[in-house]
Amino acid sequence: MEIIKVKDYDAMSEKACEFLAERINRLENPVLGLATGSTPEGLYKRLIEKYNNKEVSFKQVKSFNLDEYVGLEKDDPNSYYFFMKDKLFDHVDISLENVRVPNGVAPDLNQECEAHDEAIKAAGGIDVQLLGIGGNGHIGFNEPGTPFTSKTQVVDLEESTIQANSRFFNSIEEVPTQAISMGIDTIMSSKEILLLVSGENKADALNKLINGEVTEELPASVLQNHPNVTIIADEAALSVAS
Ligand code: F6R
Numbered sequence: 001m002e003i004i005k006v007k008d009y010d011a012m013s014e015k016a017c018e019f020l021a022e023r024i025n026r027l028e029n030p031v032l033g034l035a036t037g038s039t040p041e042g043l044y045k046r047l048i049e050k051y052n053n054k055e056v057s058f059k060q061v062k063s064f065n066l067d068e069y070v071g072l073e074k075d076d077p078n079s080y081y082f083f084m085k086d087k088l089f090d091h092v093d094i095s096l097e098n099v100r101v102p103n104g105v106a107p108d109l110n111q112e113c114e115a116h117d118e119a120i121k122a123a124g125g126i127d128v129q130l131l132g133i134g135g136n137g138h139i140g141f142n143e144p145g146t147p148f149t150s151k152t153q154v155v156d157l158e159e160s161t162i163q164a165n166s167r168f169f170n171s172i173e174e175v176p177t178q179a180i181s182m183g184i185d186t187i188m189s190s191k192e193i194l195l196l197v198s199g200e201n202k203a204d205a206l207n208k209l210i211n212g213e214v215t216e217e218l219p220a221s222v223l224q225n226h227p228n229v230t231i232i233a234d235e236a237a238l239s240v241a242s
Helices: 009-026 041-052 079-088 109-124 158-166 182-189 200-211 221-226
Strands: 004-005 030-034 061-067 066-069 128-131 153-156 178-180 192-197 229-234
Touching: 004 009, 009 079, 009 128, 009 229, 061 079, 061 109, 066 079, 066 158, 109 178, 109 182, 153 229, 182 221, 192 221, 200 221, 200 229, 221 229
Parallel strands: 004 229, 030 061, 030 128, 128 192, 192 229
Antiparallel strands: 066 178, 153 178
């Protein structure tokens, strides 16, 4: 596990952009695992700048998103499909045929989960999986207690996650209580993992991930078992760990 300490959110985003652009340029058919939320927004902004400067192209990129809320249509401004289009896909040369965000309104959600894992396999697996971390240590929407053997599945969101994500909604009642999330095993099958962490509210979870035991009670701790993980974290996020 390599830990790169940077000053702040902007420096984290910059470093992550260099990291990802290098992989996109180097790999012939890059397969990316993508995340939503506040953490990768600065990274996506910089990737768009890099694309505009002709320093990176997404023509050959395939991508798979970690998760999607159950019950939100693609064109719902709070859906993760909408987020990805708004923050990245609409601004670069990626083909929408090559992106897959789980469909949160699929008639058969379990079948949709299986289809997500199958599509990842058919693409040859994920080369680089981008992750953020929840204050409770979740990765994807795999909340504490999720088995490490889990594949993509429908999950119930913890009260703390609903609370944290309510900032994007008009009211907490509008926050979906379930999501489709790539499983822990799905995430761990990626060839390489890039975890971005910023802010003091993540410091405790990051400390447990780095220094604590590997336990399903802190889903992110499973990353200790992955052979190729890079963490880019800012000083505030590393304030407890170091
Ligand atoms: C997002 C995801 C989540 C977030 C985590 C942190 O696709 O899977 O695990 O990465 O909840 O969210 P932010 O970045 O908003 O603090």
